[in-house]
Amino acid sequence: MGVNFLVTKNDVYQGLVDLGIKTGDLLMVHSSLSAIGLVEGGSKTVVDCLLDVIGQQGTLVVPTFTYPSAFPDSANEKWVFDPESANSGVGSITNEVIKRSDSKRSIHLWHSISAIGALAQQIVSQGGNSAWDFKSPMGWLLNNGASVLLLGVPYQNLTAIHVWEIEFEVNYRLDYYIERRVRESNGNLKPLFSRVYSPKKNHPGSDFNRLGEKLEFLKKVNKGSIGNAIARFFSAEDAYCLAHEMYKVDKSCFLKKDNLVTQLTFGKTINNGKGEQCVVC
Numbered sequence: 001m002g003v004n005f006l007v008t009k010n011d012v013y014q015g016l017v018d019l020g021i022k023t024g025d026l027l028m029v030h031s032s033l034s035a036i037g038l039v040e041g042g043s044k045t046v047v048d049c050l051l052d053v054i055g056q057q058g059t060l061v062v063p064t065f066t067y068p069s070a071f072p073d074s075a076n077e078k079w080v081f082d083p084e085s086a087n088s089g090v091g092s093i094t095n096e097v098i099k100r101s102d103s104k105r106s107i108h109l110w111h112s113i114s115a116i117g118a119l120a121q122q123i124v125s126q127g128g129n130s131a132w133d134f135k136s137p138m139g140w141l142l143n144n145g146a147s148v149l150l151l152g153v154p155y156q157n158l159t160a161i162h163v164w165e166i167e168f169e170v171n172y173r174l175d176y177y178i179e180r181r182v183r184e185s186n187g188n189l190k191p192l193f194s195r196v197y198s199p200k201k202n203h204p205g206s207d208f209n210r211l212g213e214k215l216e217f218l219k220k221v222n223k224g225s226i227g228n229a230i231a232r233f234f235s236a237e238d239a240y241c242l243a244h245e246m247y248k249v250d251k252s253c254f255l256k257k258d259n260l261v262t263q264l265t266f267g268k269t270i271n272n273g274k275g276e277q278c279v280v281c
Ligand SMILES: CC(C)(COP(=O)(O)OP(=O)(O)OC[C@H]1O[C@@H](n2cnc3c(N)ncnc32)[C@H](O)[C@@H]1OP(=O)(O)O)[C@@H](O)C(=O)NCCC(=O)NCCS
Pocket: 001, 029, 030, 031, 032, 033, 034, 035, 036, 037, 038, 039, 040, 041, 042, 043, 063, 065, 090, 091, 092, 093, 153, 156, 157, 158, 159, 272, 274, 275, 276, 277
């Protein structure tokens, strides 16, 4: 763990408030629990604080992805997606959200999202079989005033960019459909068609940090720390507008150049063996 002192519930709550997160926010969160330090009460405390800060008018959204690189079982053709019980492969804070009785989950084989709060049901019921087009749950929330919190993780996790890649019709990704099954709440199994948006062969790898660094340069990101985690809070609309400007000038603006990802200048980026974390020290 990055720090060996206890991070209290009040530290987490105050850190979120200091970033500018407020009542009524529609908040998409990408996170690493261990980047924060030793959090009193663990992921439960973090989710409680997020919900306390946005209040009953707000909505908390997290990715609850089950894609094969995070959750190998889902590559199996016999695998059944069960939205009520399938763990998320993208962090313990996201699994804490799934566990809550008032949590709603969208249906997609590999890229479901989960939400709690005022707009939760509306968000997860959007769209068809794509996780990323503008009609999808993710597309809908980006179009409806969402903000993003990166809690101890870099912009590389900003999956929203796939929504914009679809809109901009980038030529380095491929659409295809996979068919598996989903377990409905009554226990019945139903066919599940999911549209997947994967990198084409020879894709050089993504560099979403480039967009983030520019966004910070333009002072569109509230930066701070929660425990030892670097926290970044910004509006999805601001990120979209900049992404659009960048793409008009450079069609490869979301891709690594010379096999390198843009280094973030605020805080330190380290790899804990499970993924990249952004920390103070
Ligand atoms: C991969 C990733 C989740 C790993 O982060 P992490 O902090 O190591 O893991 P989690 O957030 O799941 O937290 C669990 C870890 O916290 C630590 N932990 C346990 N209790 C804790 C506590 N009370 N306080 C702080 N940390 C604690 C443990 O190291 C635990 O790991 P273990 O279960 O392997 O022992 C993170 O780096 C990441 O990439 N997050 C973003 C994911 C995302 O949004 N992806 C979508 C786009 S690609």
